[in-house]
Amino acid sequence: MKNSFGQKFCVTTFGESHGRCVGAVIDGCPAGLPITESDVQREVDRRRPGHVPGATARAEEDKVEILSGVFRGQTTGAPILMLVWNRDVDSSQYERIRLTPRPGHADYTAYIKYGGFNDFRGGGRFSGRITVTFVMAGAVAKKLLARAGVEILGHTVEIGGIQAERKAIEEIKRNAETNPLKCADPVATLEMIRAIEAARAEGDSIGGIVEGIALDMPAGIGEPVFDTLEGELAKALFAVPAVKGVEFGAGFDAAKKRGSENNDNYAVRDGRIVALTNNAGGILGGISNGMPIAVRVAFKPTPSISREQKTVNLAAMENTTLSVKGRHDACIVPRAVPVIEAVMAMTLCDFALRAGLIPELLK
Amino acid sequence: MKNSFGQKFCVTTFGESHGRCVGAVIDGCPAGLPITESDVQREVDRRRPGHVPGATARAEEDKVEILSGVFRGQTTGAPILMLVWNRDVDSSQYERIRLTPRPGHADYTAYIKYGGFNDFRGGGRFSGRITVTFVMAGAVAKKLLARAGVEILGHTVEIGGIQAERKAIEEIKRNAETNPLKCADPVATLEMIRAIEAARAEGDSIGGIVEGIALDMPAGIGEPVFDTLEGELAKALFAVPAVKGVEFGAGFDAAKKRGSENNDNYAVRDGRIVALTNNAGGILGGISNGMPIAVRVAFKPTPSISREQKTVNLAAMENTTLSVKGRHDACIVPRAVPVIEAVMAMTLCDFALRAGLIPELLK
């Protein structure tokens, strides 16, 4: 079940970058949820390159079709098949580089694993295009989580080493969605754009960090010792291409702290127990503590660069060089924001269903 | 199956810190592996406090017993039940603090999740003691991986913000095991020890970072898009108490880099394809590329500190304060090294079995 994720809200993805379609089957969505193709389309559109600085020129319409599991505008309890057809496909250059794996890409590992049978065009299953399927599933998950009062939020917090200033939740909500880099800090945004443009001008790319936040997840959710909130979220997040690190709350910074600094003290506020800080990122012992769940996800620079790189010819077993042409993002971080949100939504929706937070049947 | 991990090499853990025992059932170990209680004991002993600076005074003998699945010194293919009995248990102070959750611990989240029915003594299922069960399972996994030529290595790379110098694999192998902090850099070790002792003297604790390395994993292992090497390793690693971040290869540093710096170029060396750098940590597209698999794991400072902290009384719903007494580690990082190795071994052994790298039957 390598292409499936989730125990109760189970998402199975399929499709290749330059194949006929990419899509997902959602199994386990409760019956009775109103959902339309437009609901899903809205999330998918947030991921499209549009006018995002640094984004690819590939212009897919990405029109969502729901082919099963929805009847008269509501989920039926049966598996939901959703897909978008691939149309703007240009596979011309891939044949040429088939045997010269692009550094930083999965070309070489896929070649070894699948014995050369994998659909290498456009990266196949390893393309960022696959994340459309996460976004589709996440759209449904977000609607379900809303039933439990849980909201998911994502924003860019770092690009090319330039860090956004830490903002309050309300400011992130207000700023990130309309910001061209999905960053809540407009000042840092300008600097980030310059960094992206500089990289692009040099035929290069840059990475960054996205923060995902889940608001109002009740305390008590998570299934230790193995199915922890952190563990399941991390597993799902590493399915997103180019992710190389995941940390919760203070994360790697916590490793530098004293216990007295890092422990989040408790207090009673308005009859509810709250933590006075959130170094835990809303999770203790793998279980939510009622504070915002905060995860930071490190993206490596997208490996497709036009600068010359050293590689090998797999057939001749000889050294060679390569310069990747094609329509690529110089920085995929802003487009990854809705993807991270979607993956968080899928995962937390699964936990919410397991815990009975969302009923099996919606009326 | 929240307390089970793995698809083919499946580990189910059980037991509480102050209950009768802690242990694991391993299901899916191929028949024909020679294994003795001493083999497992050796790994468990590596995790014992011993003379590690900063370690607890709890002195468990931790004598491993294998109660099923091994016959005449070899695995039978049936589930292997292994456990250690708890003996040196002092539960006296826990009743007192039962309703005043320790900041940074899972006390509060467990109380909410299990409605107060959880065995809170010594942290119950959320105690570091549970990691004995990972180490037991990891001992078997390491023996299996050795059949596929894969070796697992762990070492301390940072404590309290003090970073060890980066060392070659051979130096790590030579130094880490005998170093009191399982650190390959003897110079940094001295500074780390001072930092631990300073924290302890102030009734405080400090965190750190452990690096785990898998050597000689062949290229082509991993099951994208969801069952990636990174995803499964991360999920398993977050089961270790106090872990708050996981990164592979350059990890969060990659987010600051250009593609041209971060992409690992390829070359042919002695008829084999190698990457000239290892920013990918041995993994591309969720699949191994034949380079060392390198993961860095951030540990928060252990939350048990004797300094006074703010908390609440769960029954009275009132603010109060707490100072944690008892036998605690000021820094658990060195003792976590064999645990990280074990968790890596469990996970990679599962992948190796899924991929047919280790046969179903050993002869």
Added chain:
Amino acid sequence: MKNSFGQKFCVTTFGESHGRCVGAVIDGCPAGLPITESDVQREVDRRRPGHVPGATARAEEDKVEILSGVFRGQTTGAPILMLVWNRDVDSSQYERIRLTPRPGHADYTAYIKYGGFNDFRGGGRFSGRITVTFVMAGAVAKKLLARAGVEILGHTVEIGGIQAERKAIEEIKRNAETNPLKCADPVATLEMIRAIEAARAEGDSIGGIVEGIALDMPAGIGEPVFDTLEGELAKALFAVPAVKGVEFGAGFDAAKKRGSENNDNYAVRDGRIVALTNNAGGILGGISNGMPIAVRVAFKPTPSISREQKTVNLAAMENTTLSVKGRHDACIVPRAVPVIEAVMAMTLCDFALRAGLIPELLK
């Protein structure tokens, strides 16, 4: 994962009888298997009503489309999406009977489970039409099993109480495929046809028994104690609508026998160990013994009959009567033969992959 089956060869089904399509995603098919839409079409065509006595008048073209996971005629290792579009749909009568559940159908249980949100048209997910998706997956599974030398065979052994004479494997192979009832006994076939026609004439239906056989499965396959050959096969077979009983080898007859009659004695023949009889149906302790795997599957009479039946009005909570109109099979047993074969193939293919009988990569 209620609509998914299999650990390594994992089939996820979707679609409704009168929705847009029915199909399946296969995850875990090794890369390198040559497969075309025609290969799958051939099996799907075997299930079509055609000239089978007792079959429905619904005439679906059932044209198979493969939308992902196959590239240049070979599997890639990625998920394979296959579907057929629904075209000849007549949903007119279902609205009328929506609130009067048909006896023997899943109308009532689905209504309760899904709160009335399920797509009830044509039985929705509970229609026999769903079995097209099993047949599609089974077509791939059969091709994989052929790599391991395993062949799957099905035939009708009883209809309406009329039993076919027990035939040798070779005779079953020769007769069943061309027989209109997929029965190897041409004499019993005539009687069965009369029974079906009599039932149809009276607006009634009849049931029967299908036998599935797997030839040349090597000894040693099966994963006790829970993932036994019998257990997994039975679970999968009960997913086929109208199945009410499953037995292996002598099955329920074994319950009447003495041990001395039922035990299959062993002998050495041509240097191989064989059982002299096959009351075990090729399975002992949940593991194959090298003899043909033989399972008998009981089908109840299809519940759609035009004779008047007592039912209730779910809205009014009143007694009422119902006579089911529409295009229905008087006996679905012959059409179930390729379905049983497909389900056996899916299940045994999963076991074969788990056991390493079929490699992860086909070259």
Added chain:
Amino acid sequence: MKNSFGQKFCVTTFGESHGRCVGAVIDGCPAGLPITESDVQREVDRRRPGHVPGATARAEEDKVEILSGVFRGQTTGAPILMLVWNRDVDSSQYERIRLTPRPGHADYTAYIKYGGFNDFRGGGRFSGRITVTFVMAGAVAKKLLARAGVEILGHTVEIGGIQAERKAIEEIKRNAETNPLKCADPVATLEMIRAIEAARAEGDSIGGIVEGIALDMPAGIGEPVFDTLEGELAKALFAVPAVKGVEFGAGFDAAKKRGSENNDNYAVRDGRIVALTNNAGGILGGISNGMPIAVRVAFKPTPSISREQKTVNLAAMENTTLSVKGRHDACIVPRAVPVIEAVMAMTLCDFALRAGLIPELLK
């Protein structure tokens, strides 16, 4: 996870007939259930040979120990480890017959699968003794199901071809438990006892059929298309040694019926919908309909007989003969009754938890 069953109420079994212990880990039991070793002991005692006609002379005390997951008499939400130690073990004769597999036993298939490494003493993992672990888990499951008002009942309905008269539920409850064969029909019982004694006198054994019934399971439980009630129950039941057939409601008899006979008509009774007959065995479309769930389980005669049988010598690859000595049941059917109940309870408890019928936390 071959030795684990269940998604939310997950049972992992371990141990061998002549090893140190047999037991189970239950993961997923809600916190707050009062449970004592005596509760479990009571069920385990029902399975002991006692004075059951036809039972083995092996006299195990079978004293249940709960080693984790229960604290102050209540479940904690953590994994529950339960076991009984093996004491009355006589392995003397097994070495002698190690290489001459007993016909009808798993000796040969286990030898092939595990390469001779399996613990063959007393049948190892394939011994009926393993069913103690099901009964332990079932004891907990029954207590949980009682919270949802569901009751499980088992009784012997056929031995050696002698069929018990069909009795009303109340009569089964009244008679079966105290009947020496756990049969509700005292007249048939006498005949069955004679049949067992005749078989034993001739060094032979006989089989039979057990019926399991679940009362008051609400309508709407089951997870089609694959995780049907029938499918999951059948899978679990085939884990019980010697089971060769499973049928629900009319089962194989339904295959002989007309639809008009077999369809259970509906009526409103006291404001509730009921089926006027129960040929469906309480299940339609894989989902409960509110009627009693009724399953019949065929047991082959126990293969251990003292009559001479033909077998082979695995080392010499020669024909030979064998007469099985030792302490064996001439008929295991009566002892299987609590086992069938336990397996039904485990399975239905898992469904009840998945459906939210039993809360995640008991207060």
